[in-house]
Amino acid sequence: MKKWYKRYITWFCMALCILALVGCSAKEEQVSALSKEENENTATLAFSWSPSGLDPHSADSWEIMRSGAAETLIKLSKELVPEPWLAKSWEQVDETTWLFELQENVKFHNGKAMDATAVKDSLQRAIDNHQGTKDLLKIKTIEAVSKTQLKIQTTEVNAALISNLADPGTIIMDVDSLDSEDSYPAFTGAFVVKQFNQDESLIVQRYEDYWGDKAKLDEVTIKYISDANTRLMALQSGDVDGATDISVEYIEVLGKNEQLEVLTAQSLRTHLVMYNMDSPLFKQLAVRKVVDSLIPRQEMMDSVLMGQGTVAVGPFSSILQFGQLDQMEENQSVDGLMEQDGWSKNRDGLWEKDGKVFEATFLTFPQRPELTVLAEVIQSKLLEQGMKVNIRQVENIDETLVNEEWDLAMYSMLTAHTGSPHFFLETFYKTDSASNMNHFASRTVDAMIDEMHGTTDPEKSTELAIEIQEEIAEEVPHSYIVHPNTVFAVNKDLQGFEALPIEYYYNHANIDKE
């Protein structure tokens, strides 16, 4: 029996020793981390989406841009106006040719100088690797005219080229740096990639040879936390100094914490209702107008989105010049419009036509839970007016819209991600576009969109974009509901972190920590 005791005591002592050793090593790490923090000005941010790698010409481009390590030729201002960045200036030589003057003294993170040839190679790779970038730029040829001059020729008139060169898919990098497996891709930003831990974090540090104003922070750690609750608690516990994509229901909780600050910005996103123009119920304009007039936009914004947004008048946010539309008022009553279309109310108070009660299928999807709540509000409003709507939640909204029968659908889209209306209007409203999922068809609108593509004068282009939206609004193919706010929360010690409508520039050189 004694042997048993001895063996147990020995094992127990060994386990204690191991635990003590692990504990001590952890303590040492902590101590060294603390002393490092004391000497260095560092910050930790929590983002929601983790990149699978650091190749900027892939689906991960947005995350790389948000880290502050990479830059594009053009930058979008707070007002979403294109501004010089790696391109110092530009001019349009003819309808399809643009000449860019590049910044001098720009060095990639591997020390190599950025010249027109390097930019050409980078843009060419961006186009070759990503069809989305190819669609945006419509580039035919790229030519390095001199060390600092780059000539771009497009396949057709592309008035949105300048804005679209701000898309993160066009990040400028030293293409040769991808060949090296021992180092990270070389960009040009104020921060250089120090360490990338897949699924976990990206650590960037100040780039001392940066061509512009150097970063105020020595190092920024970006932690990727996909769960919204964990992100919030990481902020509350002080594990991170700032967090993106905060759900609106947490704003009140965060407001009570004196150390934290909530920052909001009107986003470029639009929540909308789609009408299936081929549906027997909604192919008539009158019914679409009825539903549109019954949507309680302000009420939905206040109750569902807790006031965090702006009531939508058109597809584009009102912070954009081409998003400033006048609200169209419907003069006819619901009953008048329905009766005009041949509907009459039955004994149950429901609208009926040719012996069939009005009953529509309303699609929604779980990835944006607020859309289902918005759909439920609309459903109850329509039922009050005698229109029965059945909500159906589908896993993949895009596939269902294309392959199945439906009448109404909730949808959400980033409508002007480069500050330009071109791409969205073309993909969403052109008759033959695959993304025109509600089968809206108007030759007039098609012609106007083509005309806008050929108009490089910004003022004329804006006028045309507004005219197109007004023309579309006559047909009510969609009911625009709200432009939701983007919500961030930061520790008050973190300075310079801005909530912007554009979602590219989260980490930047001017962020500092007290």
Place this chain on the structure above:
Amino acid sequence: MLKFLLERLLQLVLVVFCVATLTFILVRISPGDPATIMLKANEVPASSEAIHALRSELGLTNSISGQYIEWLQQIFTGEWGESFVSQKPVINELFVRLPATLELALAGLAIMLAVTFVMGISTAVYENGLADKIGRVLALLGSAIPTFWLGFLCIYLFSVSLGWLPSIGRGSFENLILPATTLGLGLGTVYARVLRAHMLELLQQPFVKASRARGLSKKRILVFQILKQALLPIVTMVGTSFAFMLGGSIIVESIFSWPGLGQYVIESINMRDYPVIQGYVVFAAILFVGIHMLVDFIYLLIDPRLRV
């Protein structure tokens, strides 16, 4: 012994084949097009040309039968295809994340075993006493509290309120405590009841009466004679739990932002990254079968009667 090993290996091949086929079918019939999801990751509209080009690049325009044959070939030749998202070999992607999951699973298992033995033995020794009553309540809570809730509760208590432990990430020993506790605590309390029940059942055996007659105390008999025999059902449960933990404790990894297999597979499902989902399921199947083989082997070691 050789026959035993050969039988189990044949079973493994059959299981992998069935799992690979079933996964392929389920993944293909589930809604969602990887190309559309990848292109609309930031909710920016995508052109039909872009969607078609990506579908073609990912091999999704090939016939389903062609894709299936290619997948089976890849499985049995050790190449599990490339991730749609990262363009890297799936097998590498899984092995890169395995150490994190292994670390968490081992720590969770250690906590689970500690709770099982401490609670199981003490509640059996003090049957119907205070420890037993507390153990019963804890087992009830352990089986009733959802893991995600326990995880958030732990973060709120130890990170937000007390500030003792980090809420997220991997790296130090402190980082491991909360996720491992969340993973192992609930199971440990439940298994403790199982251990207690078996130990008390064995107390009724004649050899116990003989030992008591020889003057041994109840505690001594429980700990040194009964515990070894009561281990048999616990080994099965531990094996299953460990395989489950190794397969990636999806919820715990997501909550604690732990960069392991569980979190990765969630992201892959969201992105409809078919090769990764398929590879992960086959990987998990191999783990389960492998660990069950090991459990059977341990059975033989613990109980000599089974060797006959």
